[in-house]
Amino acid sequence: MKKLIEVKNLSVDYITFDGRVRAVNDVSFDIGEGEILGLAGESGCGKSTIAYSLMRLHRPPAMISEGQILFNGKDVLEMDEEQLRDFRWKDTSMVFQSAMNCLNPVKTIEYQFFDIFDAHGLVNSREESIEKAKELLRIVDIPTERLFDYPHQFSGGMRQRVVIAMALALKPKLLIMDEPTTALDVVVQREILQKVYQLKEEFGFSILFITHDLSLMVELCDRIGIMYSGQLVELAPSKEILSKPKHPYAFGLGDSFPTLHGELQEMKGIPGTPLDLKNVPAGCRFSPRCFKATEACKTTPPKLLGAGENRWVSCHHPLPIDGEKIEIVQEAV
Ligand SMILES: Nc1ncnc2c1ncn2[C@@H]1O[C@H](COP(=O)(O)OP(=O)(O)OP(=O)(O)O)[C@@H](O)[C@H]1O
Ligand SMILES: [Mg+2]
Secondary structure, eight states, X not given: OOEEEEEEEEEEEEEETTEEEEEEEEEEEEEETTOEEEEEOSTTSSHHHHHHHHTTOOOTTEEEEEEEEEETTEEGGGOOHHHHHHIIIIIEEEEOTTGGGGSOTTSOHHHHHHHHHHHTXXXXXXXXXXXXXXXXXXXXXXXXXXXXXXXXXXXXXXHHHHHHHHHTTTOOSEEEEESTTTTSOHHHHHHHHHHXXXXXXXXXXXXXXEOSOHHHHHHHOSEEEEEETTEEEEEEEHHHHTTXXXXXXXXXXXXXXXXXXXXXXXXXXXXXXXXXXXXXOSSOTTGGGOTTOOHHHHHSOOOOEEOSTTOEEOOSSOOOSTTOOOOOOOBOO
């Protein structure tokens, strides 16, 4: 699969009055053309910070301190303002964590579509804009006569569909969805994600999907990256990440989720609390909460290394699967 976006050793800091906080630390991954990659991990582990960095939407006090982001081989961190304007809607677009509230409450949906098309020189007239906007509403199953309504006249689920239609307005190659359906009920959530999946199949874009809902993620994604305290600790095909985790944190996450099938099981959770980023341990960041931790884990930070086919893990003592002996083979990008 051809790589669409490559993130190499990305580190992002927040410069606060209390000092520098490293919210994303040395993270590397890629997303293939047409692939859906999920990012999971507890609140504050840096998922949104990565999403914002990919589009260079981070603002002070956030600062990309290290690393490289390549989009189709182009260096995103080197782009000037003009290149960025094109990159942001034409190459990649984002549905934000609070997307439903992104719509301007005092403008009709029609105006807000026009605003996007006009800013990118895509239409010559208002009529042309209306036609294009109707086409987009159709693909997210919203009746076209609703185009002239205001955001408050839509339900939450419909507003979310409008925002997704807007994100697809310039046919981007990468759609970033940061908890796009968190505020919606599970049925609407599922309908919207099914629609997004259909559109992805039709148009062939890639998706970076961020959510707390691991079961939703496993259903939708091709691969999933698990983050802990600013670091990517495991990257694996979605079918394997919960059933055959290699990182103790991924194992703990799997144990914290109820399964729909099989026998009733007690949920165990992960003991301890998330790290204070101002005070991280010298070794592995998960070591204070890890049931496999040894002295080495407390002093030496592990690297994200290849561990089997299409699998990466950052752990000194990865969990074996079905009695296999894990051999760490190659260093990640
Ligand atoms: N503007 C800011 N100033 C200082 N620190 C920040 C700022 N924004 C985020 N952070 C810190 O950066 C870390 C990562 O935050 P981020 O929003 O990326 O987490 P997240 O994984 O998206 O969490 P959630 O699941 O709650 O959305 C957190 O510890 C957060 O406190
Ligand atoms: Mg977030």
